[in-house]
Amino acid sequence: MKVMRRPKLSFWERLYFPAILKGMALTLSHIFRKRVTLQYPEERWTLPPRYRGAPVLLTGLDGHEKCTSCKLCQFICPPKAITIVAGETELEKEKYPKEFTIDMGLCIFCGYCEEVCPVEAIWLKDEYELADYDRTDLIFTKEKLLRMGRRPPYLPGKEKPLEEDS
Amino acid sequence: MSAYLPVVVPALVKILVIVTVVMTGVAYATLAERRVSAFMQDRLGPNRVGPWGLLQPVADGLKFFFKEDIVPREAYKPVYLLAPLLTLIPALVTFAVIPFGTSITLGGRTYPLIIAPGVDVGVIYLLAISSLGVYGILLAGWSSGNKYSLMGALRGASQVISYELGIGLSLLSVVLWVGSFDFQKIVEAQAGGWGKVWFFLPHFLGFVVFLVSIFAETNRLPFDLPEGESEIVAGYHTEYSGLRFAMFFMGEYANMITASAFLTLLFLGGWNLPFVKWEWFGPVWGGILSAAVFFGKIAFMMFVFIWVRWTLPRFRYDQLMNLGWRKLFPLALANFLLVATFLLVRGRP
Numbered sequence: 001m002k003v004m005r006r007p008k009l010s011f012w013e014r015l016y017f018p019a020i021l022k023g024m025a026l027t028l029s030h031i032f033r034k035r036v037t038l039q040y041p042e043e044r045w046t047l048p049p050r051y052r053g054a055p056v057l058l059t060g061l062d063g064h065e066k067c068t069s070c071k072l073c074q075f076i077c078p079p080k081a082i083t084i085v086a087g088e089t090e091l092e093k094e095k096y097p098k099e100f101t102i103d104m105g106l107c108i109f110c111g112y113c114e115e116v117c118p119v120e121a122i123w124l125k126d127e128y129e130l131a132d133y134d135r136t137d138l139i140f141t142k143e144k145l146l147r148m149g150r151r152p153p154y155l156p157g158k159e160k161p162l163e164e165d166s
Numbered sequence: 167m168s169a170y171l172p173v174v175v176p177a178l179v180k181i182l183v184i185v186t187v188v189m190t191g192v193a194y195a196t197l198a199e200r201r202v203s204a205f206m207q208d209r210l211g212p213n214r215v216g217p218w219g220l221l222q223p224v225a226d227g228l229k230f231f232f233k234e235d236i237v238p239r240e241a242y243k244p245v246y247l248l249a250p251l252l253t254l255i256p257a258l259v260t261f262a263v264i265p266f267g268t269s270i271t272l273g274g275r276t277y278p279l280i281i282a283p284g285v286d287v288g289v290i291y292l293l294a295i296s297s298l299g300v301y302g303i304l305l306a307g308w309s310s311g312n313k314y315s316l317m318g319a320l321r322g323a324s325q326v327i328s329y330e331l332g333i334g335l336s337l338l339s340v341v342l343w344v345g346s347f348d349f350q351k352i353v354e355a356q357a358g359g360w361g362k363v364w365f366f367l368p369h370f371l372g373f374v375v376f377l378v379s380i381f382a383e384t385n386r387l388p389f390d391l392p393e394g395e396s397e398i399v400a401g402y403h404t405e406y407s408g409l410r411f412a413m414f415f416m417g418e419y420a421n422m423i424t425a426s427a428f429l430t431l432l433f434l435g436g437w438n439l440p441f442v443k444w445e446w447f448g449p450v451w452g453g454i455l456s457a458a459v460f461f462g463k464i465a466f467m468m469f470v471f472i473w474v475r476w477t478l479p480r481f482r483y484d485q486l487m488n489l490g491w492r493k494l495f496p497l498a499l500a501n502f503l504l505v506a507t508f509l510l511v512r513g514r515p
Contacts, residue, residue, distance in 0.1 A: 017374075020477075020478065023477045023478065024473060024474065024477045026477075027206045027473065027476055027477040028206075028473065030205065030206050030207070030208055031202070031205040031206055033208055034208070035205075035208055035209060035210050036208045036209065037208075037209050037210040039210070
């Protein structure tokens with residue numbers, strides 16, 4: 001059996017005062033160091049380029065949502081936050097989401113929806129201030145998701161930007 | 167009646183000034199504690215209320231006012247309600263004998279800057295009153311009807327009693343050196359000149375013992391076992407809330423200010439500065455400047471209190487008792503005998 005013996009302390013070590021003074025010098029030196037606090041609402045951290053924030057819907061060049069209502073995102077969503085009601089459309093894609101809601105109270109920002117989407121219609125943007133006072137306000141509708149999403153600056157053939165949804 | 171007026175009115179003015187200064191000091195000590203601790207941990211601390219967070223104590227005070235004052239069912243009410251006062255009042259009453267400057271001469275009258283001038287047993291009075299503070303702790307812990315409160319209170323009592331010895335013996339060397347219990351004479355003896363340096367130099371051993379002991383006496387880290395939150399919740403004030411909790415808080419900080427003043431008077435030369443004579447500045451400004459220097463030294467000591475708190479970890483209880491009885495007590499006794507022998511051989515300086 002190996003017996004560990006504590007090393008004998010020297011006189012100065014047993015006195016503790018040199019060690020205490022050393023510690024106090026350390027804490028004093030920290031007063032003059034750079035602060036690590038980020039004063040949040042005024043100061044903000046720079047987000048990494050692939051930051052996963054709020055999921056939003058993207059608008060295609062034709063001015064319509066890119067989503068074809070294939071429901072892959074709805075099926076893969078782990079907390080089942082996405083609900084899609086499909087509908088028919090005259091457009092080339094034939095199918096479109098009549099309703100597309102994401103319950104942000106459920107969303108875990110995993111980004112599976114973005115990964116699984118075959119037409120790149122859903123995307124997690126760098127928006128993270130999503131708190132609200134009411135749970136019902138956390139259920140994002142299709143209109144809201146499209147408004148939050150990226151849109152082409154101009155529609156082809158038209159010089160006017162897309163009209164802002166109210 | 168009119169014969170008393172020249173005595174009563176200046177005393178009342180001085181009491182008003184002292185209470186204002188001390189209570190403001192207490193309020194800003196709490197802010198300083200939070201800001202300094204934050205700085206030592208590379209943080210910012212409260213800086214939102216007012217410029218640099220300077221109105222934070224006001225906000226804290228208002229919050230305490232509006233908090234519910236809870237009295238536990240098991241508490242012994244009369245004592246429970248009285249105990250916070252018993253910690254706060256002794257801390258304030260001690261200032262009666264603490265001189266805070268030389269004197270101000272106005273209209274042919276000289277007003278010494280002390281609430282009760284001419285008290286020649288100031289040191290004894292201060293020792294007696296400051297130990298009364300432990301009754302507040304003891305009664306609060308006992309009357310709360312909470313086992314953790316009681317344990318904290320018992321710890322507080324035994325700790326204060328143990329370290330009182332260190333305080334008493336270490337300051338005796340100073341008293342012996344000066345030959346008086348009068349604070350004003352003690353400060354005059356440190357006024358500079360041959361053999362009149364600040365006493366922490368000739369009485370270094372006593373100074374160290376005194377410094378360590380007042381940390382224990384004021385229940386400050388590293389000796390804050392009465393409120394060791396990792397073991398006994400919050401100690402003696404676990405059950406207190408609202409304004410009564412604030413009173414314990416104020417009492418703690420007021421005690422720190424008193425202890426700082428005590429230390430400043432005995433070892434740090436009171437309101438003296440090296441190579442400065444207050445007579446140079448005239449009868450009024452000399453007094454005011456000396457008081458400013460005295461409070462400045464107290465502020466520095468308060469910073470030391472905070473500084474030590476955020477540097478050292480808490481002692482274990484047996485280590486605390488060991489340090490008090492087997493290290494500081496013999497050290498103070500040895501220092502006392504050393505000074506006594508020196509004075510016997512060389513005579514009083």
